[in-house]
Amino acid sequence: xxxxxxxxxxxxALSLLTACSMTHQLASKVELRPTGDLxxxxxxxxxxxxxxxxxxxxSLAQIDGxxxxxxASIVYSRDQRFAYVFGRDGGLTKVDLLTxxxxxxxxxxxxxxxxxxxxxxKLVAVSNYTPGGVKVFNAETLELVADIPATExxxxxxxxxGSMQRSKTVGLVDAPGNKFVVSLFDSHEIWxxxxxxxxxxxxxxKDIGLFPYDALMSPDGRYYIAGLxxxxxxxLLDLWHMEKGVQRILPNYGKGDKKxxxxxxxxxxxxxxxxxxxxxxAVGQHKVLVVNTKTWKQVTEIPVHGQPVFVMAQPDNxxxxxxxxxxxxxxxxxxxxxxxxxxxxxxxxxxxxxxEFTPRGEQVWMSVRDKNEIHIYDTLSKKLVKLLEAESPSGxxxxxxxxxxxx
Amino acid sequence: xxxxxxxxxxxxALSLLTACSMTHQLASKVELRPTGDLxxxxxxxxxxxxxxxxxxxxSLAQIDGxxxxxxASIVYSRDQRFAYVFGRDGGLTKVDLLTxxxxxxxxxxxxxxxxxxxxxxKLVAVSNYTPGGVKVFNAETLELVADIPATExxxxxxxxxGSMQRSKTVGLVDAPGNKFVVSLFDSHEIWxxxxxxxxxxxxxxKDIGLFPYDALMSPDGRYYIAGLxxxxxxxLLDLWHMEKGVQRILPNYGKGDKKxxxxxxxxxxxxxxxxxxxxxxAVGQHKVLVVNTKTWKQVTEIPVHGQPVFVMAQPDNxxxxxxxxxxxxxxxxxxxxxxxxxxxxxxxxxxxxxxEFTPRGEQVWMSVRDKNEIHIYDTLSKKLVKLLEAESPSGxxxxxxxxxxxx
Numbered sequence: 059x060x061x062x063x064x065x066x067x068x069x070x071a072l073s074l075l076t077a078c079s080m081t082h083q084l085a086s087k088v089e090l091r092p093t094g095d096l097x098x099x100x101x102x103x104x105x106x107x108x109x110x111x112x113x114x115x116x117s118l119a120q121i122d123g124x125x126x127x128x129x130a131s132i133v134y135s136r137d138q139r140f141a142y143v144f145g146r147d148g149g150l151t152k153v154d155l156l157t158x159x160x161x162x163x164x165x166x167x168x169x170x171x172x173x174x175x176x177x178x179x180k181l182v183a184v185s186n187y188t189p190g191g192v193k194v195f196n197a198e199t200l201e202l203v204a205d206i207p208a209t210e211x212x213x214x215x216x217x218x219x220g221s222m223q224r225s226k227t228v229g230l231v232d233a234p235g236n237k238f239v240v241s242l243f244d245s246h247e248i249w250x251x252x253x254x255x256x257x258x259x260x261x262x263x264k265d266i267g268l269f270p271y272d273a274l275m276s277p278d279g280r281y282y283i284a285g286l287x288x289x290x291x292x293x294l295l296d297l298w299h300m301e302k303g304v305q306r307i308l309p310n311y312g313k314g315d316k317k318x319x320x321x322x323x324x325x326x327x328x329x330x331x332x333x334x335x336x337x338x339x340a341v342g343q344h345k346v347l348v349v350n351t352k353t354w355k356q357v358t359e360i361p362v363h364g365q366p367v368f369v370m371a372q373p374d375n376x377x378x379x380x381x382x383x384x385x386x387x388x389x390x391x392x393x394x395x396x397x398x399x400x401x402x403x404x405x406x407x408x409x410x411x412x413x414e415f416t417p418r419g420e421q422v423w424m425s426v427r428d429k430n431e432i433h434i435y436d437t438l439s440k441k442l443v444k445l446l447e448a449e450s451p452s453g454x455x456x457x458x459x460x461x462x463x464x465x
Numbered sequence: 466x467x468x469x470x471x472x473x474x475x476x477x478a479l480s481l482l483t484a485c486s487m488t489h490q491l492a493s494k495v496e497l498r499p500t501g502d503l504x505x506x507x508x509x510x511x512x513x514x515x516x517x518x519x520x521x522x523x524s525l526a527q528i529d530g531x532x533x534x535x536x537a538s539i540v541y542s543r544d545q546r547f548a549y550v551f552g553r554d555g556g557l558t559k560v561d562l563l564t565x566x567x568x569x570x571x572x573x574x575x576x577x578x579x580x581x582x583x584x585x586x587k588l589v590a591v592s593n594y595t596p597g598g599v600k601v602f603n604a605e606t607l608e609l610v611a612d613i614p615a616t617e618x619x620x621x622x623x624x625x626x627g628s629m630q631r632s633k634t635v636g637l638v639d640a641p642g643n644k645f646v647v648s649l650f651d652s653h654e655i656w657x658x659x660x661x662x663x664x665x666x667x668x669x670x671k672d673i674g675l676f677p678y679d680a681l682m683s684p685d686g687r688y689y690i691a692g693l694x695x696x697x698x699x700x701l702l703d704l705w706h707m708e709k710g711v712q713r714i715l716p717n718y719g720k721g722d723k724k725x726x727x728x729x730x731x732x733x734x735x736x737x738x739x740x741x742x743x744x745x746x747a748v749g750q751h752k753v754l755v756v757n758t759k760t761w762k763q764v765t766e767i768p769v770h771g772q773p774v775f776v777m778a779q780p781d782n783x784x785x786x787x788x789x790x791x792x793x794x795x796x797x798x799x800x801x802x803x804x805x806x807x808x809x810x811x812x813x814x815x816x817x818x819x820x821e822f823t824p825r826g827e828q829v830w831m832s833v834r835d836k837n838e839i840h841i842y843d844t845l846s847k848k849l850v851k852l853l854e855a856e857s858p859s860g861x862x863x864x865x866x867x868x869x870x871x872x
Contacts, residue, residue, distance in 0.1 A: 092563060093499040094545025094867050113544055113586065136824070137520055138501025138545075156499060177827045179520065234781040234826060235845055254845060279781045298783065298803050374641040374686045374870060376705065396705050417543070417868030419641060420584045438642055438661060458868040460501050461824030463781060 091118075093138035096155050096457045097414065099425070099432060100143075102127045103450035107143060109155055112416050112423070112456060115434055115444045119158035125149040125165075131172045131453055134460035135197060136179035141455070142197070144173045150184055152200060155457070162200045166193050174232040174465065181253055183230060183238045189217075190224035192240055192251065194258075204258055209245035229273025229284055229326070231464045233297055241270035241284045241293075248284060248295055248304055266293040266304040274326040275464025285326050286312065294354070307354035312341050321365055321383035330371030330378040332395035337378045339366035346380060348398060360400060363389045368412065372437055373419035377401070381410045381424075390424065392440065402440050406433045414454040425451035498525075500545035503562050503864045504821065506832070506839060507550075509534045510857035514550060516562055519823050519830070519863060522841055522851045526565035532556040532572075538579045538860055541867035542604060543586035548862070549604070551580040557591055559607060562864070569607045573600050581639040581872065588660055590637060590645045596624075597631035599647055599658065601665075611665055616652035636680025636691055636733070638871045640704055648677035648691045648700075655691060655702055655711055673700040673711040681733040682871025692733050693719065701761070714761035719748050728772055728790035737778030737785040739802035744785045746773035753787060755805055767807060770796045775819065779844055780826035784808070788817045788831075797831065799847065809847050813840045821861040832858035 095113040106122040124130075126147035133142050140161060141153040148167035151160055168188040175182050181203060183194045190208035195201065208225040216222055225244035233239050238251040246268055250261040268288025275282055284293040290312030294305045313320060324339035331337075331351060338347045346360045346369055364386030370379050378393045387410055392402035409427030416422070421443060424433050432446040432454070459465050502520040513529040531537075533554035540549050547568060548560040555574035558567055575595040582589050588610060590601045597615035602608060615632040623629055632651035640646050645658040653675055657668040675695025682689050691700045697719030702711050720727060731746035738744075738758060745754045753767045753776055771793030777786050785800045794817055799809035816834030823829070828850060831840050839853040839861070866872050 090563075092544040092546035093501050094541075094864065095543050111544075134501075136502050137499040137518075139499035156497075177825045232825075234779075234783065236827065278783075280783075372641075376641065376685075376687075418584045418639075418870055420643065457501065458865075461865040461868065463825055 091156060093155055093457055096138070097423075098132055098141045098143070098153065098155075098455050099448055099451050100127050100130045100132075100453040100455075101449040102130065102427075102452045105145075106449060107141075107153060108448060108451075109153075109158060110432075110446070110454075112421070115446070117446055117448075121153060121158060121160060123160060124151045124153075124163075127452070129171065129452075132455040132459075133173060133175040133182070133465060134455075134457050135175070136460055138457040138460045140197075141457075142173065142175065142182050144170055144184060146170065148186065148188075150182070150195065150200065164195070164200050166195070166202075171226075171228055172230055174230050174238055176232055176238070176253055177234055177236045177463075181236075183232075183240075183251070185227045185230035185240055187226040189221075190226045190242075190244070192227055192230065192238070192249075194238075194251075194253070204253075206249075206251065206260065208242050209247060211244055214244075228271055231273065231275045231282070232279075233275065233282070234279045234463060237297070239273070239275070239282045239295070239297070241266075241273050243269055243271060243287075246270070246288075248282065248293065250295075250297070250300065261300060263295065263304045266295075267291060267306065271323055272326045274329060276331075277463065279463035283307070283326065285323070287323065308338075308349060308356070310356065311338070311347070321385075322367055324366055325368050328368060328370040330369065330375050330395055332371075332375045335395065335398070337369050337371070337393065337395060339369045339380070341365075346378070346393060358398060360393060360398065362391050362393075362400070363403065370413050370415070371395075372422075373415055373417065377437065379413055379422060381413060387411075404435070404440065406442075407431070411452045412454055414456055417456065417458040423454050425454055427451060498563060500562055500864055503545070504830075505539055505548045505550070505560065505562075505862050506855055506858050507534050507537045507539075507860040507862075508856040509537065509834075509859045512552075513856060514548075514560060515855055515858075516560075516565060517839075517853070517861075519828070522853070524853055524855075528560060528565060528567060530567060531558045531560075531570075534859070536578065536859075539862040539866075540580060540582040540589070540872060541862075541864050542582070543867055545864040545867045547604075548864075549580065549582065549589050551577055551591055553577065555593065555595075557589070557602065557607065571602070571607050573602070573609075578633075578635055579637055581637050581645055582867075583639055583645070583660055584641055584643045584870075588643075590639075590647075590658070592634045592637035592647055594633040597633045597649075597651070599634055599637065599645070599656075601645075601658075601660070611660075613656075613658065613667065615649050616654060618651055621651075635678055638680065638682045638689070639686075640682065640689070641686040641870060644704070646680070646682070646689045646702070646704070648673075648680050650676055650678060650694075653677065653695075655689065655700065657702075657704070657707065668707060670702065670711045673702075674698060674713065678730055679733045681736060683738075684870065686870035690714070690733065692730070694730065715745075715756060715763070717763065718745070718754070728792075729774055731773055732775050735775060735777040737776065737782050737802055739778075739782045742802065742805070744776050744778070744800065744802060746776045746787070748772075753785070753800060765805060767800060767805065769798050769800075769807070770810065777820050777822070778802075779829075780822055780824065784844065786820055786829060788820060794818070811842070811847065813849075814838070818859045819861055821863055824863065824865040830861050832861055834858060 099108040143151045152162040154161040167186040173184040194204040210222040214223040225242040229241040236254040248263045252259040267286040270284035271287040273284040282295045320342035364382030390404040407429040506515040516526045550558045559569040561568040574593040580591040601611040617629040621630040632649040636648040643661040655670045659666040674693040677691035678694040680691040727749035771789030797811040814836040841851045
């Protein structure tokens with residue numbers, strides 16, 4: 059009898075100790091994870107993401123169940139704990155970087171294309187194709203706060219349910235004063251959504267140019283610039299002077315008369331600005347354009363390896379790193395913004411889709427999709443520092459984005 | 466017997482459960498602390514710091530034993546877990562924001578004045594008055610990596626031990642390429658310390674102007690600008706073109722001929738740059754100067770309430786917030802950088818010593834020393850949002866500084 063009780067004691071103690079030890083392991087594991095040097099890598103083919111650390115250059119966890127992640131993008135909560143992942147299938151997934159788990163997920167539309175988080179961190183907005191419009195969610199609970207349908211398209215066939223089709227929305231970013239700015243592809247508009255008061259206000263700018271397809275915000279949150287798919291030139295809105303309306307800039311920017319085959323429209327994010335010069339990917343041509351930001355006219359151009367996709371500035375703006383469209387997407391080139399000249403050509407391998415600089419720019423991570431690798435380069439020596447494995451990696455997003463305006 | 470064993474079981478289980486529960490509490494407490502929205506407030510009178518959270522607007526912990534914290538400043542590790550606090554008494558203290566404890570502390574000189582952390586996060590440098598020079602430490606262990614004594618002063622009396630006095634060092638900041646830049650007060654120099662290779666290199670610029678007393682770096686890490694105590698004008702070093710040497714700019718900047726009583730030399734940090742205009746505190750006069758950053762000449766000036774100390778730009782550069790020297794240090798004024806005009810005057814109370822904006826600028830925290838309070842204002846409405854208690858608060862430093870260049 060006594061033996062039996064002792065045996066019971068041992069089992070109970072053992073089970074308690076095991077639970078305790080697991081908690082201990084959990085505690086020590088979790089305890090040691092600050093969030094300033096974390097990031098999330100999209101693994102598009104498998105609907106997964108990896109949580110990575112850019113100090114130790116390691117992968118911390120892999121999380122699946124995020125749906126269709128082609129063209130997925132990410133914004134971060136202001137505490138850098140949560141990543142909001144915008145999937146192509148309308149999924150909005152909140153990933154917890156401290157517990158390596160999904161903290162919330164909603165399918166909020168049929169087809170979406172990126173999102174933004176408000177200046178105060180309380181609202182997450184998603185840009186939708188189907189049905190066209192912007193939906194705004196409570197960042198904590200993912201409850202719907204506002205549903206802002208885009209303009210109805212009277213010339214298009216109606217939806218199956220009899221309702222009218224609405225314009226797709228693109229190029230959604232946050233702006234100071236708890237605003238969002240978004241472009242309407244089919245109705246040729248830019249809208250400013252002001253959430254600084256409980257009742258939000260929408261300011262609509264019409265006839266801004268044909269088919270805005272993407273946009274960027276200047277790092278100070280002042281200038282919103284949309285690229286046009288339907289004509290040459292770009293549309294600029296000065297948020298400090300909305301009364302001036304949308305202006306047209308860079309009149310020759312675009313596909314031009316030659317109608318070259320455009321393998322991929324360049325991304326309008328991460329333009330380097332050094333002095334008065336902005337470095338801009340040309341459309342369909344093997345060039346990076348140098349544009350004066352006072353006159354918005356082209357100053358010169360730099361011949362490059364292929365059709366540029368991303369022209370990304372190092373955080374100190376001294377160099378821009380350029381990747382290219384298929385079939386020349388195995389190469390990266392580096393341009394010095396001071397001498398306006400090409401300095402380096404690297405060959406990471408096929409399918410270099412995206413680059414992300416460490417916050418102060420000493421290293422750059424890049425996705426080499428078709429090798430299933432992430433390459434980490436030193437920006438001073440241009441040497442490969444480390445390789446990580448990843449399943450068809452695409453976007454890489456570090457948590458310091460939480461503190462940047464206009465993403 | 467059976468009863469006794471059962472009782473033993475209960476005690477053992479209870480004790481295990483208690484330990485387990487404590488671990489659980491620890492785990493859940495620690496688990497829930499990301500580091501993106503944290504900060505440290507200096508409580509100068511008591512040698513303490515508070516760890517604060519700028520989402521919840523709360524104080525999380527108070528830590529003492531940091532020595533003399535007058536004029537103390539802080540930099541952060543790249544993971545935002547550790548704050549390096551530079552005390553006036555030569556103390557370098559590493560505070561752990563996840564465990565609310567001191568992770569390391571060295572008394573590294575007799576009298577120091579701020580420091581910086583390298584781009585790669587591996588080195589912490591401290592600027593010392595006594596003995597004059599820069600000491601560089603391993604950021605992880607606080608072991609000395611390099612001791613760089615400043616220039617000897619042949620015209621000054623020798624130290625008690627017979628050694629020659631060395632120049633005080635000031636205005637130490639980090640720069641891209643794993644560099645530090647520092648000014649030598651008594652020997653009128655600027656030094657660039659290059660730690661990009663295992664053997665560090667020092668580049669010395671002499672005769673840069675009389676008695677550089679503080680300095681700032683442009684946000685891209687390109688221009689290092691030192692203020693001069695011994696004459697009018699400032700010294701500028703373009704780190705992209707070190708071969709050009711140090712140039713003199715703003716020839717009339719300083720105390721001028723009138724020899725006004727200067728209650729406090731203004732701080733050279735946080736200048737707003739909007740378009741081509743920089744907003745700069747005048748020395749000893751009730752003015753903020755507007756300076757063209759192309760010509761480095763004064764464009765205009767804005768009359769303000771007192772002698773400005775900090776002229777701090779909101780992260781979007783739309784507004785600058787100005788505090789003032791004693792006896793007019795109960796007031797804050799706000800300037801609109803677009804219209805170049807004064808828009809608001811606030812009276813937080815006596816001893817407004819420092820301001821810190823939340824990373825994307827929706828709020829600003831300020832130390833109101835003589836009321837033992839921290840005030841949190843909304844930057845859009847200019848309304849007081851919350852008050853926190855603090856013991857003679859001075860500097861406020863948020864963790865997003867970890868990702869900025871030139872602090």
